[in-house]
Amino acid sequence: MEVQAPLLILLVTLLLGLLYNYASSPRKGSAARNLPPSLPLFSLLTAIAGISWPSAPSLADINHLLHRLQAFRGPITSLCLPFCTAVFISDVDLANQVLVNNGSAVSDRIRPSTPIHRHTPENFGVAISPYGEAWRSLRRNLVSGFVTPSSTKHFAGARRQVKEKLLERFTSEAAESAGIVNFRNNLSRVFYSLLVSMCFGRDLDDRETVELDRTMKSMISESAVLLFFSFLPRLIQKVFSKFLFSKNGGKHSAGILLHLLKNGRDHLHATCYADTLLEFELPADNKGGGKRKLREDEILDLCAEFIGASGHNTPIALEWIMAELVNHPRVQGRLAEELFLLGRIDGDQEMTSSPYLRAVVMEGIRLHPPSPSFFRLVGKEFEVGGYAVPKGALVFFNAASMGVDERLWEDPLKFFPERFLAAGKNAKLMAFGGGRRMCAGSESAVFILSYFVAHLVKEFEWRPTAAQGGEQVDMSAKMDFFMPMKTPLRACIVRRDNKNTNKTA
Numbered sequence: 477m478e479v480q481a482p483l484l485i486l487l488v489t490l491l492l493g494l495l496y497n498y499a500s501s502p503r504k505g506s507a508a509r510n511l512p513p514s515l516p517l518f519s520l521l522t523a524i525a526g527i528s529w530p531s532a533p534s535l536a537d538i539n540h541l542l543h544r545l546q547a548f549r550g551p552i553t554s555l556c557l558p559f560c561t562a563v564f565i566s567d568v569d570l571a572n573q574v575l576v577n578n579g580s581a582v583s584d585r586i587r588p589s590t591p592i593h594r595h596t597p598e599n600f601g602v603a604i605s606p607y608g609e610a611w612r613s614l615r616r617n618l619v620s621g622f623v624t625p626s627s628t629k630h631f632a633g634a635r636r637q638v639k640e641k642l643l644e645r646f647t648s649e650a651a652e653s654a655g656i657v658n659f660r661n662n663l664s665r666v667f668y669s670l671l672v673s674m675c676f677g678r679d680l681d682d683r684e685t686v687e688l689d690r691t692m693k694s695m696i697s698e699s700a701v702l703l704f705f706s707f708l709p710r711l712i713q714k715v716f717s718k719f720l721f722s723k724n725g726g727k728h729s730a731g732i733l734l735h736l737l738k739n740g741r742d743h744l745h746a747t748c749y750a751d752t753l754l755e756f757e758l759p760a761d762n763k764g765g766g767k768r769k770l771r772e773d774e775i776l777d778l779c780a781e782f783i784g785a786s787g788h789n790t791p792i793a794l795e796w797i798m799a800e801l802v803n804h805p806r807v808q809g810r811l812a813e814e815l816f817l818l819g820r821i822d823g824d825q826e827m828t829s830s831p832y833l834r835a836v837v838m839e840g841i842r843l844h845p846p847s848p849s850f851f852r853l854v855g856k857e858f859e860v861g862g863y864a865v866p867k868g869a870l871v872f873f874n875a876a877s878m879g880v881d882e883r884l885w886e887d888p889l890k891f892f893p894e895r896f897l898a899a900g901k902n903a904k905l906m907a908f909g910g911g912r913r914m915c916a917g918s919e920s921a922v923f924i925l926s927y928f929v930a931h932l933v934k935e936f937e938w939r940p941t942a943a944q945g946g947e948q949v950d951m952s953a954k955m956d957f958f959m960p961m962k963t964p965l966r967a968c969i970v971r972r973d974n975k976n977t978n979k980t981a
């Protein structure tokens with residue numbers, strides 16, 4: 477991405493603003509308001525010093541900064557930025573208190589002008605709608621049609637087809653290279669073809685798959701940069717996004733999505749998301765505002781969101797889970813045995829009757845949340861832990877550190893799916909957020925991940941490559957807006973003799 481110089485300017489501006497803020501304290505009103513303790517200037521500077529200068533700041537460096545800051549902060553801290561107050565929460569009890577008890581006060585979101593939502597001039601989507609009737613109804617449409625257990629069975633055919641493609645790909649790659657596969661290669665394409673079936677009710681040809689994959693990847697990396705600057709006023713964000721991404725802003729995705737919308741529906745699949753949107757009646761947020769149909773550009777925003785929300789997180793999670801299984805032959809062996817006993821694995825029934833399969837998926841997501849933090853806009857001032865959080869503040873929740881909090885999880889860095897077999901542990905997982913605006917697709921994500929993990933493990937045994945000397949896979953993370961593996965997973969696969977799954981145990 478050619479954004480280095482502008483990012484540098486932006487970063488410098490931000491730092492000057494911050495220094496000004498520290499220098500001119502006490503700020504007006506802050507004493508009266510009793511904000512959470514301020515992030516100390518010293519730790520901010522230490523974190524900045526820790527970045528590998530003098531390499532130009534890239535997105536990854538800026539996100540390193542954010543993550544280093546997380547290491548320095550207490551359970552709740554605040555930072556007064558030039559245009560807004562940011563509050564950081566990394567304690568799970570405080571997070572639950574805020575997300576549940578003060579749910580209505582923190583259920584708003586900013587409406588960033590990212591490429592995903594830029595088919596409309598005003599930006600439209602479930603994830604970015606203000607808290608209100610329109611959001612509630614859009615979210616209900618998504619959840620009831622596409623992410624409930626009963627709806628997942630409508631897409632069984634598409635899922636099976638995509639799974640076959642993936643298994644074939646691994647088989648032929650392994651045959652050509654002494655059993656070794658590069659797990660991540662083309663993985664996102666596989667997921668995009670599944671999501672397009674769900675969204676537009678049709679299959680993708682090869683050319684469309686490549687184009688969609690390229691388009692979504694660039695939209696998501698632009699969005700990640702812009703979301704990082706979401707504390708800036710909307711107008712400044714718009715100017716920056718024009719300036720930073722003038723060459724390929726939003727428009728290009730309209731091409732492929734519109735093409736899919738207009739040339740869709742082979743009717744092999746059940747009702748698709750786009751069909752429900754064509755029928756959808758959007759209620760107004762103000763009382764007595766009536767209902768109206770969605771415009772075409774709004775439908776494109778919603779479809780881009782549907783594909784973007786799951787198409788990026790889910791393959792990241794799958795790669796992490798498979799890497800953990802390579803490193804933990806005992807867990808992989810136990811899972812293979814359970815799957816063997818289940819027999820056919822196609823629908824919800826088999827999937828829900830294997831608690832161990834679900835535990836493996838949840839444990840992978842706990843240790844490696846694909847979205848390490850999420851944030852909300854405060855719609856109404858509230859108090860937590862004796863501190864006031866003002867209206868208009870952004871509250872950031874640090875899901876990554878909550879996932880490895882040793883007060884909640886015994887031996888938190890250990891990959892140990894058995895911990896999820898005990899009741900009540902799911903509730904403590906923050907990787908999908910919480911409260912009213914929790915991830916709308918969490919159930920479907922866990923289902924899809926379980927489905928692919930099950931088939932990959934049932935078909936092949938996954939081992940470290942000889943180049944790793946039979947040793948462990950490198951499990952370091954790339955600190956980005958999303959948190960993928962730093963080194964893409966390579967593994968050696970051996971087709972399982974399904975009559976004798978014990979050999980890995």
Ligand code: HEM
Pocket residue numbers: 585602603604615623782785786789790793845846847849850851852907908909910911912913914915916917918920921
């Ligand atoms: C492993 C996969 C996934 C992860 C880790 C993930 C994570 C998240 C997180 C952390 C949030 C913010 C929650 C909050 O503010 O409390 C979110 C929101 C959301 N996610 Fe997911 N997600 C995943 C898959 C999906 C899938 C498959 C869909 C399906 C369409 C989806 C749709 C959404 C939507 C629509 C929102 C916004 C909800 C709202 O504002 O009401 N996600 N996701």
Ligand SMILES: *[C@@H]1O[C@H](CO)[C@@H](O)[C@H](O)[C@H]1NC(C)=O
Pocket residue numbers: 577578579580581856857858859
């Ligand atoms: C926040 O939660 C506390 C504790 O439940 C409650 O007393 C307070 O009224 C809530 N405030 C808002 C604005 O929701």
Ligand SMILES: *[C@@H]1O[C@H](CO)[C@@H](O)[C@H](O)[C@H]1NC(C)=O
Pocket residue numbers: 645649661662682
């Ligand atoms: C990935 O996709 C490209 C284009 O479709 C293809 O040429 C390549 O062989 C694929 N790679 C793997 C490992 O399947």
